Amino acid sequence: MKYLVGLSADQGGREALALGAVLSRSCGASLVVCTVTPDTWGPPSPARVDGEYGNFLHQHATKAQEKAKASLPPDVQAEFVIVSAASAREGLLQVASDIGADCLVLGSTRAAPLGRFGEGHVTTDVLRSAHLPVAVAPRGYSADARTQVRRLSCAFAGSASSPGLARRSADLAQLLGVPLRLVTLVVRDKQMYPTGAGYDAENIVSNTLREQASAAQAAVLDHWDGPVEISGEIGDGKNWKAAFDSLLWANAELLVVGSSSLGPLMRVFLGSNSSKIAHNSPVPCLILPRVDE
Incomplete structure (x- = not known):
């Protein structure tokens, strides 16, 4: 390699x-x-x-x-x-x-x-x-002379392409000899002026998305037969930074991010959410090209 x-x-x-x-x-x-x-x-x-x-x-x-x-x-x-x-x-x-x-x-x-x-x-x-x-690499990133990747996290949205991204992440985790964690981020970003539905309705939507993400993670975890150890967690916060900060991040962790579905095949392309994930992640990100699942 x-x-x-x-x-x-x-x-x-x-x-x-x-x-x-x-x-x-x-x-x-x-x-x-x-x-x-x-x-x-x-x-x-x-x-x-x-x-x-x-x-x-x-x-x-x-x-x-x-x-x-x-x-x-x-x-x-x-x-x-x-x-x-x-x-x-x-x-x-x-x-x-x-x-x-x-x-x-x-x-x-x-x-x-x-x-x-x-x-x-x-x-x-x-x-x-x-x-x-x-x-x-995030700004200010440094590592000592013995540092190795200790855990791989996968930004798991619960979409149709998420299981494929999890499998690709598992292949990389196996190569590195580290466990894999599925991470879903729920962002409850309250704007100064809410939609006509109001904050309560927007919070219901966020809770629904969290339930759906949890179910999507469970579907992967329950049928997992890969060679690597796998777990799932959900980060929840009022904004992207708070959602990331609600989770514990291991020393020398790497976050895998999938390319936007709008991008061309076999190319790296950051859409809105993947861009926000990469910009707010407290650990280095590995952005994978989109492939035909």
């Missing part, structure tokens, strides 16, 4: 590298750490400005990679590459294709709250077009 880490020169790149190291140690995957520099202009200019600019970009990327090499734990082996491309998205996806990467690992924008993930423009572009799983 090969995991491709997108290394930028900022803290987000170091967070991605830290998550990549944890994933590599957890499943024995090798790492390829890639920094993408912008293409310089085509034909050389008489003043050789384009060449000088290209050298500057390469030197800047080299320094970032030297720092990254020094920060890697000794038990994690990685290959470091620098490529030029029209965009970071294009460069990363091309390298992913060239090396046959099984997963792409990215960091968070600096605008995200500490401990939560936020999309920068590169991550947004990748999440709209990637054909492979994408792991994202």
Whole structure:
């Protein structure tokens, strides 16, 4: 297995590298750490400005990679590459294709709250077009030299595609040698101005959704014959953060999120709810491409 880490020169790149190291140690995957520099202009200019600019970009990327090499734990082996491309998205996806990467690992924008993930423009572009799983690290993510994934959680919505996502998550849990937890989030977001039905009716809807989610989880758990240990929990809160905080999260946990059903097959695409889950999760997320169940 090969995991491709997108290394930028900022803290987000170091967070991605830290998550990549944890994933590599957890499943024995090798790492390829890639920094993408912008293409310089085509034909050389008489003043050789384009060449000088290209050298500057390469030197800047080299320094970032030297720092990254020094920060890697000794038990994690990685290959470091620098490529030029029209965009970071294009460069990363091309390298992913060239090396046959099984997963792409990215960091968070600096605008995200500490401990939560936020999309920068590169991550947004990748999440709209990637054909492979994408792991994202929350802002401020770090791990010590012995950290491995200890538990896998699956964002289980109770929809028709949820059992399939649970099975895919179980395959990954088996690979990692960790238990699997199905997690359903019930959000009771009271707006300043409720709908005409009022808050009481909206709460009834939330309770109904919780009952349906509980029944959907039970249907999976009662007929589970997979090789991994599985459990189910429901997070409930007045907003997404509160719903997440109502659950206990293990040290070195990973949350699996399915792509939106509106996205194309075999592509990563975050819809409204999956995007909110990824943005509010207190642990790294692994976003899987949509497949035909």
